[in-house]
Amino acid sequence: MRLLAALHYLLIDLLYEWxxxxxxxxxxxxxxCAYLLITSLSVAFQSFGEQAPPTTNLLLISSDVLDPVDSTLTLELLDNLRRYAEQAYGPGALQAAVPIIFRHMRVEDSVVQLFAVPLDQAARLKELQLVEGRWPEGAHQAAASRWLAQQHGWQIGSRFEVYARTFTLTGILDSPGRKTLSLWMPYTAGQEMFDLRDKFQMAFLRMRSDIEPQEARSFLEQSPLLSDQYAVYLEEQLNERYTQVTRTLLALTSMINLVALLVITFGAYNAAWLTLAERSPEIALLQVLGFSQGNLRALLTMRLLLLSLFSYVAGLGLAAWSISRLKNASSWSIQGVQLALQLPLLQVLLGVALMTTFCLLGAWMSGREQRSTELAALVRYH
Amino acid sequence: MIIQARGLEKIYRRGAQQVAALRGVDLDLQAGEFAVILGPSGGGKSTLLHVLGGIDRPSAGQVRVNGFALESASESALTRFRRDHIGFIFQFYNLLPSLSALDNVLLSLLAKGWGWQAARQHGLEMLAQVGLAHRSGHRPAELSGGEQQRVAIARALSVDPALVLADEPTGDLDSATANELLELMADLNRSLGKTFIIATHNQETCRFATSLFEMRDGRLSPKGMS
Incomplete structure (x- = not known):
């Protein structure tokens, strides 16, 4: 039977049983659609972050806060800590103590991490690399992470609103590890914008290189200056925990993806099996008329492929629509890092390939059952 | 001789029980005959037609149809045999409900590898031959029982078969329509020279027969023509 004729009859049949x-x-x-959404989430997690390089930095923050924004530290506390460390380890024990004003801000429909820091110190401690432009200097200048600049198509000199103020982009920077949507500005600019005197949210600390970081952490945490009000973390441990969370999320999405694929296989198999079960008189008739097992298998497979193709196109449309709605809602972020949901062409094509493969598998599985049924029995009982 | 069957046996298993549907059937039939097999339901008529048509295999015996040995043929050879040599007509028409009358006729031709246009042209001619050219676009549900059986006849004859096997072709029709159908088949037998075997319990069919048989309890015997 010619391909076009087969397609003609299959479409008539599908429409007849619409x-x-x-x-x-x-x-x-x-x-x-579920498979594509989970794939999109998985892709977002993959671009979410990578293994950060080793670091000896410590992070000081208020204890018992869910969001760093709720933390409050003072410059006085940093000075006292510096003196406390020098008493124990000698002069220059606390090499660096960098205050950070931190906020989650909505900038042009993106949730952005805003850092107001002494940029020269922060650049050293966080290994920030300027990939384009220069460091911001004034109260209305900022540098953006590469991911943020890419997302909004910003160039050096672009202007944008933050907290009802107009800023000019002076630099685009990169940092190892997390691929955050972040905005960096001078510490004084943050102080002025949020009307803060000597208060800030976090501080990066770095002890002298001969002091083992874990020991330094224990030493600082036991300090009466911090008591139960503040907590000290090893940045590397935080990074590791972050990487672990990302890996867990990736594993979870992969598992859900696998389940979705199994459900697709089962769905395809079920559709094929139902066709065979309900249409056995018609299949028997086609065999009587001289359709070979190969012809029938091809017809069944084509029927399933057509159904799968229609389903996949509908699922793709639904997934694209859902992603666009979610993007418009702009509220998908984890730990202040926005999830950039998208459907790369490669993943879409992979989905087509997988769905086709599983449909063929479904057709083959149900076709095996059909082959084991004798034609005479089918004709006799119908 | 279009059919030569010797000692055909067919035994079905129903659980532990064995049921003999054919018991040593012998049959010789010349090409162009209009053979009628009379007999009650369950007598083995359908089984014999299935064996002669390559749908089922005999448990024992030999059968040659148009020179083709069916008892030893492979499954794919039987499929080709049915496609190229046999036309089937069933009691309940067995038309595909989703397809038009014409498409139902085309199926057999497409299975045989005909091109679309040629098949369509031939299909329309076959429908015209059974008086249904004007109903070619209608689905089975839109046709009467008699019309559906005419479509089935057109389908059976469309592939130019050597043998047409009809299993109770008038069993689902009123007597007037049944007579019309029988006359149509007898006409086609005469005009096209095709061999027909009709299995039926309808005595009316006998008046069209050129050979008459009776089938009872799996045994086939010639019956005198009155």
Whole structure:
């Protein structure tokens, strides 16, 4: 039977049973949509962060705060800590103590991490690299992470609003590890914008290189200056925990992806099996008329492929629509890092390939059952 | 001789029980005959047609149809045999409900590898031959029982078969329509020279028969023509 003739009859058949076809396409489309959304989430997690390089930095923050924004530290506390460390380890024990004003801000519909820091010190401690432009200097200048600049198509000199103030982009920077949407400005600019005198949210500390970081952490935490009000973390441990969370999320999405693919296989198999079960009189008739097992297998496979293709296109449309809605809502972020949901072409094509493969598998599995049924028995009982 | 069957046996297993549907059937039939097999339901008529049509295999015996030995043929050879040599007509028409009358006829031709346009042209001619050219675009549900059986006849004859096997072709029709159908098949037998075997319990069919048989309890015997 020629391909076009087969397609002609399959389409007639699918339209004739439009209710059942719609139900099958609808259910498979939902599964395909779920698969694509999870894939999109997985891709977002992959671009979320990488293994950060080793560091001996410590992070000082108020204890028992869920969001760093709720933390409050003072410059006086940093001075006292510096003296306390020198008493124990000698002069220059606390090499650096960098105050950070930190906020989550909405900038042009993105949730952005805003850092107001002494930029020269922060650049050294956080290994920030200027990839374009120069460091901001004035109260209305800022540098953006590469991911943020890319997301909004910003160039050096671009202007944008933050906290009802207009800023000019002077630099684009990169930092190892997290791929955050972050904005960096001078410490004084943050103080002025948020009307802060000597208060800030966090501080990066670095002890002298001969002091072991874990020992330094214990030493500082036991200090009466911090008591239970403040906590000290090893940045490397935080990074490790962050990487672990990212890996767990990736593993989770991979597992859910696998489940979605299994459901697609089962759905395809079920659709094929139902076709065979409900249409056995018609299949028997086609065999009587001289359709070979190969012809019938090809027809069944084509029927499933058509259903799968329609389902996948519908699922893709649904997923694209959902992602656009979620993007518009702009509220998808984890730990202040926005999830950039997207459907790369490669993932879409991979989905087509997987769905096709699993449909063929479904057709093959149900076709095996059909082959084991004798034609005479089918004709006799119908 | 279009059919030569010797000692055909067919035994079905139903659980532990064995049921003999054919018991030593012998049959010789010349090409161009209009053979009628009379007999009650469950007598083995359908089984014999299935064996002669390559749908089922005999448990024992030999059968040659148009020179083709069916008992030893492979599954794919039987499929080709049915496609190229046999036309089937069933009691309940067995048309695909989603397809039009014409498309139902085309199926057999497409299975045989005909091109679309040629098949369509031939299909329309076959429908015209059974008086249904004007109903070619209608689905089975839109046709009467008699019309559906005419479509089935057109489908059976479309592939130019050597043998047409009809299993209770008038069993689902009223007597007037049944007579019209029988006359149509007898006409086609005469005009096209095709061999027909009709399995039926309808005595009316006998008046069209050129050979008459009776089938009872799996045994086939010639029946005198009155």
């Amino acid at each position: 209710g059942r076809s719609l139900l099958t396409v609808g259910s498979l489309a939902l599964i395909a």
